[in-house]
Amino acid sequence: MFQRPQHLLSRAAKSHRVVFFEEPIRKPAAPDLPRLERHMTPSGVEVAVPILPEGMDEAASDDAQRALLDGLLAGQRPDIAWYYTPMSLGFTTHLNPVVTVYDCMDELSAFRGASPQLTLRERRLLRQADVVFTGGRSLYEAKLGLHPRVHLFTSGVDSAHFAKSRELRASGAPEPADQANIPHPRIGWFGVVDERMDLGLLDAAAALRPDWSFVMIGPVVKIDPASCPKRPNIHWLGGRKMDELPAYLAGWDCGFMNFALNESTRFISPTKTPEYLAAGVPVVSTPIKDVVRSWGAEGLVEIASSAEEAVAAMETAMSRPRESWLPKADRLLAQGSWDSIWSSMHELLRQAAATKVAGDGSLNSRAVASPNHV
Incomplete structure (x- = not known):
């Protein structure tokens, strides 16, 4: 499916290095698991898919994904951590990015098979996020009182x-x-x-x-x-x-x-x-x-x-x-192109990075002009 994440992050890839860390795929236990499968999309987004053995509980899965992600980043600190699911907090809280984004496109806790941890982790993500985007007006209204910087960006159209x-x-x-x-x-x-x-x-x-x-x-x-x-x-x-x-x-x-x-x-x-x-x-x-x-x-x-x-x-x-x-x-x-949506989002990211840098002189100033690693 080519939906909101693909539309936005393919545009981000024109000015940033973008790594999209997918939710894991489970396979029968094998000597080469856990492992990370990686490929580059035509738009320049690198997709990394964790392959985990079946039967892993949530805690073990988080540990495995943290190790795979750290190996992928090889010690680099991402300028932007962009979340589509709060469940990713289980293996990313140590990253310490310049800017944390929560692009909320669904109320995931209401979906069939949702983890019992999802609501708690969303609260944590809302505390950590520097900026929150929502994909619809109803979501915007639901999150508005939970974070000081919630922005409505209904999904666009190509x-x-x-x-x-x-x-x-x-x-x-x-x-x-x-x-x-x-x-x-x-x-x-x-x-x-x-x-x-x-x-x-x-x-x-x-x-x-x-x-x-x-x-x-x-x-x-x-x-x-x-x-x-x-x-x-x-x-x-x-x-x-x-x-x-x-x-x-x-x-x-x-x-x-x-x-x-x-x-x-x-x-x-x-x-x-x-x-x-x-x-x-x-x-x-x-x-x-x-x-x-x-x-x-x-x-x-x-x-x-x-x-x-x-x-x-x-x-x-x-x-x-x-x-x-x-x-x-x-x-x-004509009022809702993906290009215009990404341009507005990118400006908000630039402002958030500038605010963080102004408050912490130790941060790399290159993030102010253009955060380059998502």
Whole structure:
């Protein structure tokens, strides 16, 4: 998945050395474990993946990851420690970076299988962080009273990338082979399929309109694949690379964000909302708070709670000519590019580094001009 972390840190890599230390992968015990697998992405981000033996408890896992990270850094002190999960505190508290960032994009403690330690570690991270970013308004409001420097940066959109769908649609370009023979109208989804998705709603909507095709793109994670509804008009195509998505979106008549309304979705601000719109695909969503406030209020996303409402909303969305809503969508999308978001974040990092250096003359002044190691 190419989401908020990838968009931001690929831009950071243009001026910094960026090492993305992934969550560990577990494998059967072997003489070469624990070990670190490393590769460089085309954007210049170095990805390091800890491979740990199965059966390690949390404390042992933290010890192993600390040793692997120290070996990777080889004694270097990072200028910026950028956190996406508070669980990483278990093996990074000794790093002493110039600036600590918490980019909070989800309420992870509400996710299925979350560690009991997560809430406690988030409190610790909020005490240590110099700056906190949030990926949605609801998260911003939830964290605002917990830290003196919380900044709202809703996720942006790579409009140029997803607008390729419009060009492909207009030109009548050939469709991906696994979608070409699926009948219209096509109702599409791309993204992770997990406990945040209301599979019952999808099943009920597909039952109401057996003449519509529901195209589902994305990996099934943390849930039993057998729980995914099986109907002749629901097509599970599996995961696809980001570069492939515009070709699929070009053939969709409507996007369906069938998020469940539960603790794991209470604070989400889905990145796919602006991505669908940038592709010229009308959108129907369940009443996720940030979607309702940001896009529903603008008349750019239809909101539905039940299967009957969803089907009616899809009919409405598909009946509206694109030229009646695309100009407004494009004006709003232009305000949220990933380049502008990263530029604003980078300035806040520069200010935080300058403040820290001013308060401690022992810190390296190069961090003021441009922190260069994340």
